Amino acid sequence: MQLLDGKYVSEKLKEEIAAEAAGVLATLGRKPHLVAILVGNDGGSETYVASKMRNCEKVGFKSSLFRYDDSVTENELLEKIDEINKDSGVDGLIVQLPLPKHIDPEKVTERIDYRKDVDGFHPVNLGRMMRNLPCFIPATPYGIMMILEEYKIETAGKNCVVIGRSNIVGSPMSILMARNAYPGNCTVTLTHSRTQNLKEIVLQADIIIAAIGKKNFVTADMVKPGAVIIDVGINRETSEKTKSGYKLYGDVDFENVAPKSSWITPVPGGVGLMTIVGLLKNTLASARGNIY
Numbered sequence: 332m333q334l335l336d337g338k339y340v341s342e343k344l345k346e347e348i349a350a351e352a353a354g355v356l357a358t359l360g361r362k363p364h365l366v367a368i369l370v371g372n373d374g375g376s377e378t379y380v381a382s383k384m385r386n387c388e389k390v391g392f393k394s395s396l397f398r399y400d401d402s403v404t405e406n407e408l409l410e411k412i413d414e415i416n417k418d419s420g421v422d423g424l425i426v427q428l429p430l431p432k433h434i435d436p437e438k439v440t441e442r443i444d445y446r447k448d449v450d451g452f453h454p455v456n457l458g459r460m461m462r463n464l465p466c467f468i469p470a471t472p473y474g475i476m477m478i479l480e481e482y483k484i485e486t487a488g489k490n491c492v493v494i495g496r497s498n499i500v501g502s503p504m505s506i507l508m509a510r511n512a513y514p515g516n517c518t519v520t521l522t523h524s525r526t527q528n529l530k531e532i533v534l535q536a537d538i539i540i541a542a543i544g545k546k547n548f549v550t551a552d553m554v555k556p557g558a559v560i561i562d563v564g565i566n567r568e569t570s571e572k573t574k575s576g577y578k579l580y581g582d583v584d585f586e587n588v589a590p591k592s593s594w595i596t597p598v599p600g601g602v603g604l605m606t607i608v609g610l611l612k613n614t615l616a617s618a619r620g621n622i623y
């Protein structure tokens with residue numbers, strides 16, 4: 332078993348991004364600029380947004396955060412998005428999910444100018460991705476593609492089983508792995524909560540991408556020896572043993588699955604760190620005018 336080390340790869344790619352950000356500053360006279368909107372006080376969202384902002388500073392981007400409490404109306408939020416859409420000094424805009432129940436996340440996603448949608452959730456970007464056109468690829472799948480590429484994982488002709496069909500991870504991941512590109516050219520099976528005989532299907536996989544949101548869901552008896560394992564899950568549990576007061580678990584039973592695998596991403600230290608790189612790469616591409 333060998334680790335697909337998100338810490339190593341993300342640090343390496345962030346150095347490259349920082350060098351390119353310096354080039355943008357020299358050409359445009361300003362830094363690439365990411366704006367985040369955060370609604371409410373969800374602990375996970377707070378952590379993710381803080382990490383995104385911190386990483387922007389690290390690579391020489393400007394970052395701005397607009398915070399609202401849970402009582403913000405949908406209209407107020409949409410008006411703020413309109414304002415940021417028009418601001419030529421902003422390259423990327425993300426609205427951290429989940430949103431309070433009275434705000435429709437689809438409306439919010441579609442209101443963001445697709446040319447600033449560095450999370451890659453807008454239908455225009457998803458449609459362009461389907462057709463291999465210039466677009467922002469959703470940050471987590473993008474990060475996974477980069478780590479596969481870094482370790483030169485063979486993908487052509489392989490059976491890839493994606494578990495979970497969310498709009499932000501599982502569904503785009505299945506499309507990317509099937510594309511005629513590297514990484515890609517896999518025979519992909521997209522599985523979900525209604526899939527029957529999941530274990531038999533996953534046992535056929537050369538590459539397993541788990542994005543379910545259930546701790547230790549993928550167990551060793553579901554894994555073919557030598558499989559490549561990508562664990563997207565981030566499951567937080569309170570813990571008295573850690574400084575932060577919680578511990579993170581993936582969707583894969585790492586302890587028992589790792590010895591059977593050829594390559595595996597740890598949690599933490601795997602896909603989560605690569606997601607940030609996906610977001611930074613998209614913001615850089617926007618600042619350079621690559622997506623129009």
Ligand code: NAD
Pocket residue numbers: 471494495496497498499500501522523524525526529542543544545563564565566602603604606
């Ligand atoms: P989601 O909750 O939107 O979707 C979960 C998917 O799992 C659904 O499509 C559902 O059909 C499927 N599922 C549920 N039970 C199943 C079962 N018994 N068998 C097969 N499939 C089943 O999830 P999401 O937003 O894609 O997130 C999944 C996990 O990934 C979560 O833990 C989330 O925190 C994590 N996540 C991590 C990152 C990262 O950067 N590492 C980014 C996004 C999400």
